[in-house]
Amino acid sequence: MTRKSQMRAGKLAARAEARTEESRKHVETVVGLGMAAPFAGRWEQLRSEALRAQMSASDLNGRLTAATKAFRLLLQSGVLALGAWLVLQGQLTPGAMIAGSILLGRALAPVEQAVGQWAVVQRAMTAWKSLSVLLSAVPATSAPMDLPRPSARLSVRDLAAAPPGERTPALQGVSFELAPGEAIAVIGPSASGKSTLARALTGLWPVLRGEIRLSGATLGQYDREALGRYLGYLPQEVVLFAGTVRENIARFDPEARSEDILRAAKAAGAHELILSLPDGYETVLHEGGGRLSGGQRQRIGLARAFYGDPVVLILDEPNSSLDDPGIQALNRAIAAAKAAGKSVLIMSHRPSALAACENVLLLEGGRMRAFGPRDEVLRRFIKGSPSVLAAATQRGAPSHG
Numbered sequence: 200m201t202r203k204s205q206m207r208a209g210k211l212a213a214r215a216e217a218r219t220e221e222s223r224k225h226v227e228t229v230v231g232l233g234m235a236a237p238f239a240g241r242w243e244q245l246r247s248e249a250l251r252a253q254m255s256a257s258d259l260n261g262r263l264t265a266a267t268k269a270f271r272l273l274l275q276s277g278v279l280a281l282g283a284w285l286v287l288q289g290q291l292t293p294g295a296m297i298a299g300s301i302l303l304g305r306a307l308a309p310v311e312q313a314v315g316q317w318a319v320v321q322r323a324m325t326a327w328k329s330l331s332v333l334l335s336a337v338p339a340t341s342a343p344m345d346l347p348r349p350s351a352r353l354s355v356r357d358l359a360a361a362p363p364g365e366r367t368p369a370l371q372g373v374s375f376e377l378a379p380g381e382a383i384a385v386i387g388p389s390a391s392g393k394s395t396l397a398r399a400l401t402g403l404w405p406v407l408r409g410e411i412r413l414s415g416a417t418l419g420q421y422d423r424e425a426l427g428r429y430l431g432y433l434p435q436e437v438v439l440f441a442g443t444v445r446e447n448i449a450r451f452d453p454e455a456r457s458e459d460i461l462r463a464a465k466a467a468g469a470h471e472l473i474l475s476l477p478d479g480y481e482t483v484l485h486e487g488g489g490r491l492s493g494g495q496r497q498r499i500g501l502a503r504a505f506y507g508d509p510v511v512l513i514l515d516e517p518n519s520s521l522d523d524p525g526i527q528a529l530n531r532a533i534a535a536a537k538a539a540g541k542s543v544l545i546m547s548h549r550p551s552a553l554a555a556c557e558n559v560l561l562l563e564g565g566r567m568r569a570f571g572p573r574d575e576v577l578r579r580f581i582k583g584s585p586s587v588l589a590a591a592t593q594r595g596a597p598s599h600g
Contacts, residue, residue: 349414431509468528493520
């Protein structure tokens with residue numbers, strides 16, 4: 200009788216909490232665009248619905264608890280009256296009458312308590328079912344054997360990938376080879392599958408078909424933590440966590456050495472930028488990056504991607520928030536990574552990302568349209584390719600074609 204109302208109250212409460220967290224995380228946008236009043240109104244409506252549903256569920260639970268208690272007292276009184284009548288008839292002793300009343304009360308007390316706490320039991324049952332579904336969907340796997348440090352050779356064959364839990368591919372038919380010391384620019388319009396490819400290459404999104412091999416082994420053959428150290432990943436939306444700049448670059452490794460952190464920051468061209476912060480590497484950041492600009496967050500995120508000497512760099516829109524000095528620092532970082540024998544993939548809309556890349560992978564509608572030498576692909580498939588090539592090489596990078 201209470202399951203449906205309890206579930207509805209829980210869902211409404213979760214929606215209200217999610218709206219609260221959404222508003223808190225994006226408070227600058229909400230206030231800056233004058234959306235505070237509408238957001239507050241929507242939050243109040245959701246919270247009121249959640250409170251009404253919770254009160255309704257509590258009232259129903261309270262009525263059932265009260266009815267159960269009243270029935271227990273009535274039954275206990277009835278047994279006591281029956282016992283008294285039997286005592287008067289000489290068929291029962293007074294001690295047996297009292298014992299019968301006590302035993303009945305003790306027997307019914309657990310039932311009354313169960314009814315009163317049934318909401319807690321329901322939440323426990325729901326949580327148990329959710330865990331069962333989750334654990335059955337993601338079965339336990341044994342730890343893979345430790346593999347030696349891979350080379351920077353990446354091979355992708357007929358790749359099809361989708362977001363977790365979905366079976367319709369967001370990206371399919373992608374094949375390419377990336378050798379040590381090479382860089383590929385992945386270009387294409389919005390929603391073409393660039394970020395999907397980045398997430399698949401880092402093992403974040405499942406592969407529905409085909410395979411991804413790093414130094415000859417599939418990604419599943421590597422330990423998850425080890426794979427994260429071999430890949431330098433810069434996501435499209437750079438997230439910095441509460442802590443110091445040093446901790447963020449070191450990926451919160453408690454055993455990180457200062458020389459490794461400095462090496463990563465210098466490789467990413469972020470060392471001077473970090474020194475200009477109030478406390479340098481010990482500058483405390485709040486969740487999301489706090490006072491840092493978008494370009495500063497991106498360059499610190501790039502330094503984090505370089506930390507640990509990864510063999511493959513996967514950079515999703517690494518220049519989206521950078522100014523000209525930042526773009527030049529990025530190009531120098533990519534050139535240095537290639538010279539060190541690393542391989543690089545750059546997902547980008549901007550021509551400046553093509554400067555350090557020998558090859559271009561063109562995606563459209565979640566499919567690979569072309570792959571090959573940069574200049575050739577641009578001439579064949581991109582309108583106004585001369586201007587694009589000029590923009591790609593204007594910062595001093597040689598033309599590859």
